[in-house]
Amino acid sequence: MHAERNVKQVVRWCLYIVLGFPLLNSCKDDYIYDNEEPSWLGANIYEYLESSGQFDCYLALVNDLGYKETLRLTGSKTMFPANDEAFSRYFLSKGLTGDGPTLIHNMSASEKRYLFNSSMLNMTYLSHMLANVSSNDQGIGEGIALRRATSASYLDSISFVKPAALPKTAFWNRFRERKGAYLADNGSKMVLYWTPEFFSTSGLTEADWAVIMKGETDKPYDTQGFYVNDAHVESNRKDVTCKNGYLHIADDVVAPAPNMSEVINSTAEMNTFAGLMEKxxxxxxxxxxxxxxxxxxxxxxxxxxxFVKRYFNQTDFSSDPDEKVDIMGYGTLAFDPSNNVYGGNTDMGVMFVPSDAAMEDYWESSRGQFLRDSYGDWDEVPTNVISVFLQNHQRLSFLTSLPHNWDIMTDNAGFEMSVKEEDVQKAYIACNGIVYMTDKVYPPVDYQAVYGPVLTADTTTTMSAAIKNDDMDDVNNLKYHLYLRSMDNQYNLLVPTDDAMANYRDPITWALWANEGVDKREIWSFYVKMGKVVADVYDTNEDGSKGALLRTVGADALDTEGAEEVANRLQDILDMHIVVADNDDEPLSGFIDEGTLPYVLTKGGSVLAVSGTGEQVKVQGGGDQEMGLPEAEVVTLEKDHRKARYEMDNGRTFFIDRILQDPFKSVYYTMSANEDYRAFFDLLVGNDDVFLSLADNEDYKDIEPIFETSEGENSKMSGIGPVVTSFNNFRYTVLVPTRAALEETFRDDPDLHTWDEISAQTDLDVKADWTRYLLNFLRFHFIDGMLPVSGVSYQDKAYPTAARDDKGIFVYVKASSDGSSITFEPENGSGGPQQAKVITSNQEDYNVLTRDYIVNNNDYTLATQILSSSKAVLHLVDHAINYQK
Structure with a gap:
C-alpha cells in the first residue's frame, strides 16, 4: 500500500513539473530581480559603512576582530554603529585623545569584543520589532520588551580584582591572601532599547523620561526614533536596509552599560551606601x-x-556549598544588583541610592539618632539591621516604579515611600535597572516608627522581642509592630529597659494580695531566650521585694500554656506603655513631654500621671501610686550622657528606668476602705435579701446588683473579688456623692428608697420597681470614659452612663472642666441641684485609680491569665445626679 501511494505521488509531481514549465518560464521573463538586486536594497553592511567614510573607528573594530567577511556576506545581523565623531567623544570621556582607529588598535582583544558585540544582535530587527518578544504567558509579545541579549558575552569581561577593591567582609579574606580574585560578570550584560512601542505599552511618559535622563543633556523624549542604552538613534537614521541586515546608526557609541552594583560602587557620591551594600x-x-x-x-x-561576585538576596540567592551562611540571620538585599539579566527582556530593577550627603544628614538627624546612639557609625550597624534599610531602597520592578507612579508607590511593607521627582539629583541607566541618586533617605517603616529605637538598642532587647515578632504561628506574637507602624497616628512609646523588665509585679497575684489579702505575690523577670520572651518567676519577701526563684515560664518549646502566660502579661505591659498623642476626641491625648497634661490615657485605658518636660519627663502608673513607688524617669545614655528620648516620624520614644504598673485594687475594695465613700458604697453593695427575693421570678431577671463575685463551679472565669457588673473591659469614671449629698437627694425624691425600705416592702412588684429605680440612680454615676481632673479644659462633652431610660437606651451625662475640677450633669440638664462637682480638697478622694480584674479560673486564687479588666477613676462629688427627676 505504501509503495503504491508513493508511485502515485511521483507521477503526480512529474505532471505538475511538465504542466508548469510554461508558467515558470513566464515568471522568469517578467521578474527583474532574477537578474539584478532590488534598487531599494543597499550594499552589504561592511560596504555601507566603508563607503560612508564616517565609520573608520567602528570598522577598525570590525577588522581587528576579523568580522570583515562576516559583514560582507549575506546573513542576519542588526547593528548599532556610531560614527567617528561619536567615538572621539567616547574616548575623550575616558581621558584619551588622538587618532580614533589607533586608539581602537591599542585596546585589548576582550575590550574590543565586548564593545563591538554590545552593538550587534544576531538577528534582523527593524526598529519597531525591538520591543517584541516571541511569546509570553499571556500570548502577547508586541511592545513589551525593554532589553535584549546582544552578541556580547561575560567571557569578554573577566577581571582580576586586587585586594584593595574587594569587599571588606570575611567572605573575601582568602582572596586577600592570594593578592586578588578573578571575577566574571553575573551573566552577560543586556542592552536596553527605549522604543516608542515600549513607551506606549508600558505607559512611560515624557515626564518619566525626563527623570530617567536627569543629569544628561540632549536626550529628548522621542516617539519616532529610539534609544540604545542612552545612545540616541534618530528617526532618519534607523532601519537602514543592507543586503545582510539592518543598521540603526546611533549618535553615541553603544557601549555595554554597567550593572547597578557597578554604578553604585563607581560613583563617588554614593560611597556610604555602596559600603553598606558590599557587606x-x-x-x-x-x-x-x-x-x-x-x-x-x-x-x-x-x-x-x-568566581562570580553575587549578593545575598531574597530573589535568586544561590549558596556556595563552601560558604555556610545563615543569610536570614545575616540579612539580605531584596534582589542582586549585580545580576545582569534580572527582570529578563521585559522588566528590570530600580534602586534609590541616597547620596553621601543625604546619608550623613539622616545619620545626624533626629530620625537617625537611634542608629547613631546604638552603633556610632554607619559601618558598625549590624548586617541584619542594615539589610532592612537597604531593601527599602530597592524596587523589584521598573514597570511598577515609573516616576509618574511615585505618589502612590509603596515600600516592601506596603507603606508609601513618598519619593518626589525633586529628590532625584541624577539618574543612571544600568544594564539591569535604573539607579536614582537622591538627596533623601527612605528608611523602612521599622526605622520611621516609634519602635525603631527599640529594635536596635542593646538595653531594650526584651521589649524589642515583644513588639517585633514575625513568627505568625507563635502564641507570643502580639503583632504590636503592626499597630505601631501606623503613620496616620502619633504615639508616645514608653520603653522599660531590660533592667526594668526584670522587676514586674504580677498583676494577678498582687491584686489577690491588695484586694483579698491572699499573699501569693510574684515578681516576674522577663528576658529573651532563643528569640522568645520568657520569664523567671520569683516569690516576694514580706516587704514586697524579690525573693526566691519559683519557676521559669515559657522557656520550654512544648510549654504552650507558659508561652500564653508570658504573652498575656506582655500584652498587659504594652497596652500600659503606649499613649496615643493625636486623638482630638480624647482630652488625655497628647505628647507626655510637653508639660500640658498631668494625666494621659494609655492604649489599654489606664491613666498615667505625668510631670516634667522634655528629657526630664517623669511618669507613674496607678499601681505605682498605690504602692508608693517612685516615678519612672527617662534613662541616660552612657555613650553621650544624653537622655534616651527619640523623635520619630509617628511619635516619640522614651526609654524609662521602671516598668509602669496598673492599679491592683478594685472599685469595690478601694471604696470600702475610704470613709468618705462609705455612704455611697453601702448603697452600691445593696441588700442580699432583696436580690434573693427577686431572683427566682422571670419578671425580675433584669434586676442585677452593682457588684458580683462572678464565681461558680460552671464558670471558667471569675473576678478577683466583687467586680462592677456594668463594666466591660473598658475605662470608666465613678462619681461618689458625699453622705450629705445622698441624704439631700433621698429627702427630695420620694421615689428613692433605701435598701432597708425596699427589703421591708412585701409587694414583689413594688419591691422590684423600687429596686430598679434605685439601681438606675446609682448607675447614673458610672460613666463610660476615663475623666480625671487633669488640668485640661473642655465644655459639655457627652458620655454614656450605665443607667438606661424607659426604652432601654443608655442615658448620657455631660462633663465640663476648667482644668482644676470637673462638673457633671444630665445631658439635658441646666445646672442647679442636678450638677455634681468634683471635690478636690483631699487628694485621697479624687483621681483615685482602680482596676477590676476578670481572670481565667472560677477560683481566682488559681488563675494564670488576665481575661479582661476595667480601669476606673473615682471622684468624690458634692451632689448626686438623677436623670429620673
Whole structure:
C-alpha cells in the first residue's frame, strides 16, 4: 500500500513539473530581480559603512576582530554603529585623545569584543520589532520588551580584582591572601532599547523620561526614533536596509552599560551606601563558568579559579556549598544588583541610592539618632539591621516604579515611600535597572516608627522581642509592630529597659494580695531566650521585694500554656506603655513631654500621671501610686550622657528606668476602705435579701446588683473579688456623692428608697420597681470614659452612663472642666441641684485609680491569665445626679 501511494505521488509531481514549465518560464521573463538586486536594497553592511567614510573607528573594530567577511556576506545581523565623531567623544570621556582607529588598535582583544558585540544582535530587527518578544504567558509579545541579549558575552569581561577593591567582609579574606580574585560578570550584560512601542505599552511618559535622563543633556523624549542604552538613534537614521541586515546608526557609541552594583560602587557620591551594600557581596564558584573562561582564554592563561561576585538576596540567592551562611540571620538585599539579566527582556530593577550627603544628614538627624546612639557609625550597624534599610531602597520592578507612579508607590511593607521627582539629583541607566541618586533617605517603616529605637538598642532587647515578632504561628506574637507602624497616628512609646523588665509585679497575684489579702505575690523577670520572651518567676519577701526563684515560664518549646502566660502579661505591659498623642476626641491625648497634661490615657485605658518636660519627663502608673513607688524617669545614655528620648516620624520614644504598673485594687475594695465613700458604697453593695427575693421570678431577671463575685463551679472565669457588673473591659469614671449629698437627694425624691425600705416592702412588684429605680440612680454615676481632673479644659462633652431610660437606651451625662475640677450633669440638664462637682480638697478622694480584674479560673486564687479588666477613676462629688427627676 505504501509503495503504491508513493508511485502515485511521483507521477503526480512529474505532471505538475511538465504542466508548469510554461508558467515558470513566464515568471522568469517578467521578474527583474532574477537578474539584478532590488534598487531599494543597499550594499552589504561592511560596504555601507566603508563607503560612508564616517565609520573608520567602528570598522577598525570590525577588522581587528576579523568580522570583515562576516559583514560582507549575506546573513542576519542588526547593528548599532556610531560614527567617528561619536567615538572621539567616547574616548575623550575616558581621558584619551588622538587618532580614533589607533586608539581602537591599542585596546585589548576582550575590550574590543565586548564593545563591538554590545552593538550587534544576531538577528534582523527593524526598529519597531525591538520591543517584541516571541511569546509570553499571556500570548502577547508586541511592545513589551525593554532589553535584549546582544552578541556580547561575560567571557569578554573577566577581571582580576586586587585586594584593595574587594569587599571588606570575611567572605573575601582568602582572596586577600592570594593578592586578588578573578571575577566574571553575573551573566552577560543586556542592552536596553527605549522604543516608542515600549513607551506606549508600558505607559512611560515624557515626564518619566525626563527623570530617567536627569543629569544628561540632549536626550529628548522621542516617539519616532529610539534609544540604545542612552545612545540616541534618530528617526532618519534607523532601519537602514543592507543586503545582510539592518543598521540603526546611533549618535553615541553603544557601549555595554554597567550593572547597578557597578554604578553604585563607581560613583563617588554614593560611597556610604555602596559600603553598606558590599557587606552582602560574596564570591560564588560556578564550575561551568570556571571551565568556560579557561577554555575561552586557553590553558594556563588563568591559573586560579574564576568566581562570580553575587549578593545575598531574597530573589535568586544561590549558596556556595563552601560558604555556610545563615543569610536570614545575616540579612539580605531584596534582589542582586549585580545580576545582569534580572527582570529578563521585559522588566528590570530600580534602586534609590541616597547620596553621601543625604546619608550623613539622616545619620545626624533626629530620625537617625537611634542608629547613631546604638552603633556610632554607619559601618558598625549590624548586617541584619542594615539589610532592612537597604531593601527599602530597592524596587523589584521598573514597570511598577515609573516616576509618574511615585505618589502612590509603596515600600516592601506596603507603606508609601513618598519619593518626589525633586529628590532625584541624577539618574543612571544600568544594564539591569535604573539607579536614582537622591538627596533623601527612605528608611523602612521599622526605622520611621516609634519602635525603631527599640529594635536596635542593646538595653531594650526584651521589649524589642515583644513588639517585633514575625513568627505568625507563635502564641507570643502580639503583632504590636503592626499597630505601631501606623503613620496616620502619633504615639508616645514608653520603653522599660531590660533592667526594668526584670522587676514586674504580677498583676494577678498582687491584686489577690491588695484586694483579698491572699499573699501569693510574684515578681516576674522577663528576658529573651532563643528569640522568645520568657520569664523567671520569683516569690516576694514580706516587704514586697524579690525573693526566691519559683519557676521559669515559657522557656520550654512544648510549654504552650507558659508561652500564653508570658504573652498575656506582655500584652498587659504594652497596652500600659503606649499613649496615643493625636486623638482630638480624647482630652488625655497628647505628647507626655510637653508639660500640658498631668494625666494621659494609655492604649489599654489606664491613666498615667505625668510631670516634667522634655528629657526630664517623669511618669507613674496607678499601681505605682498605690504602692508608693517612685516615678519612672527617662534613662541616660552612657555613650553621650544624653537622655534616651527619640523623635520619630509617628511619635516619640522614651526609654524609662521602671516598668509602669496598673492599679491592683478594685472599685469595690478601694471604696470600702475610704470613709468618705462609705455612704455611697453601702448603697452600691445593696441588700442580699432583696436580690434573693427577686431572683427566682422571670419578671425580675433584669434586676442585677452593682457588684458580683462572678464565681461558680460552671464558670471558667471569675473576678478577683466583687467586680462592677456594668463594666466591660473598658475605662470608666465613678462619681461618689458625699453622705450629705445622698441624704439631700433621698429627702427630695420620694421615689428613692433605701435598701432597708425596699427589703421591708412585701409587694414583689413594688419591691422590684423600687429596686430598679434605685439601681438606675446609682448607675447614673458610672460613666463610660476615663475623666480625671487633669488640668485640661473642655465644655459639655457627652458620655454614656450605665443607667438606661424607659426604652432601654443608655442615658448620657455631660462633663465640663476648667482644668482644676470637673462638673457633671444630665445631658439635658441646666445646672442647679442636678450638677455634681468634683471635690478636690483631699487628694485621697479624687483621681483615685482602680482596676477590676476578670481572670481565667472560677477560683481566682488559681488563675494564670488576665481575661479582661476595667480601669476606673473615682471622684468624690458634692451632689448626686438623677436623670429620673
Amino acid at each position: 552582602f557581596a560574596y564570591p560564588y564558584y560556578d564550575g561551568s563558568v570556571d571551565d568556560a573562561v579557561k577554555a575561552y582564554y586557553g590553558a594556563g592563561s588563568i591559573e586560579d579559579s574564576v
